[in-house]
Amino acid sequence: MTIQHRQTKQRAALLDLLRSTKSHPTAAWLYERLRAAYPAMSQGTVYRNLSVLAEQGLVLVLRSGSTYDRFDADTSVHYHIMCESCGRVDDLPLSAETFRNAEAERVSGYLVTGHRIDYFGICPECQKSKKGGFPGTGT
Amino acid sequence: MTIQHRQTKQRAALLDLLRSTKSHPTAAWLYERLRAAYPAMSQGTVYRNLSVLAEQGLVLVLRSGSTYDRFDADTSVHYHIMCESCGRVDDLPLSAETFRNAEAERVSGYLVTGHRIDYFGICPECQKSKKGGFPGTGT
DNA sequence: TTAATTGCAAACGGTTTGCCACGTT
DNA sequence: AACGTGGCAAACCGTTTGCAATTAA
Secondary structure: OOOOOOOOHHHHHHHHHHHOOOOOOEHHHHHHHHHHHOOOOOHHHHHHHHHHHHHOOOOEEEOOOOOOOEEEOOOOOOEEEEEOOOOOEEEEOOOOOOHHHHHHHHHHOOEEEEEEEEEEEEOHHHHHHOOOOOOOOOO | OOOOOOOOHHHHHHHHHHHOOOOOOEHHHHHHHHHHHOOOOOHHHHHHHHHHHHHOOOOEEEOOOOOOOEEEOOOOOOEEEEEOOOOOEEEEOOOOOOHHHHHHHHHHOOEEEEEEEEEEEEOHHHHHHOOOOOOOOOO
16 A cells, blocks of 8 residues: 655655756755745655655665765666765766666576666866865765 | 874774675674674774775775665675665676776766676565565665 | 774764644545 | 645764773884
């Protein structure tokens, strides 16, 4: 018996905001932005709705390197690249290779449902500024 | 000015333990095991030493899906596959394709230092038992 | 000697949750 | 009316850290 979710302006605003950016924002960033329109909105609401949206397949959770999650409303199969210096995350316009799943399945015995490819490096801006130190990894 | 690390039996025991398993253990698992030999050892020591070993390149941190980290003393370039049902993590014996880094570099403008490929699916055991529910993801 | 390391325990911080009023259906 | 959702604040829990005592070099 699955829950019958209702429409709320808070959740709609959250999804709109997430769809309006390609910055793979954190929950904190989303919360801060949403408070501009809904000053009373709480963090709990943000987290609960992110969870609902993820459950509905409308949002991806990128638990991808730092201590906090990032979220992505682009639910198509695509890859990411993150900067080890400043922590920014970008989409990587490489074609998704779903055939890889079959290969992994054959080798592992798992029933493979998907895969993730994340690249790491230094983004163009950080290459210029030569700043170091990724927040949260101690590097 | 880098820190001159010393040899301690706690850190040696931690690395030995991590090298003795392919289960990509959590800090909690390591701590529990180490207490058998060193009843007074604290969690702080485990975390601090994991951090030192990671910094020395002797251990990889797999921040790969759950809410807590996993660690791997196999620092060669290799891929992982994790079960969405029980959370186990296995190595995936697929050849590492370092050429991919160059491709990502060209497309993104990043200075690419590496990449990670993680596959997701249901492990052989969970396929048999048909158990569901990945701890920590709400799935 | 000296500075890295430890055990202990408190603090940290992102995330989750209990409670009750409110809003959607 | 029924029940999902919101706001608020406390709880949660994996991880980090301050401190004084040890210990490796």
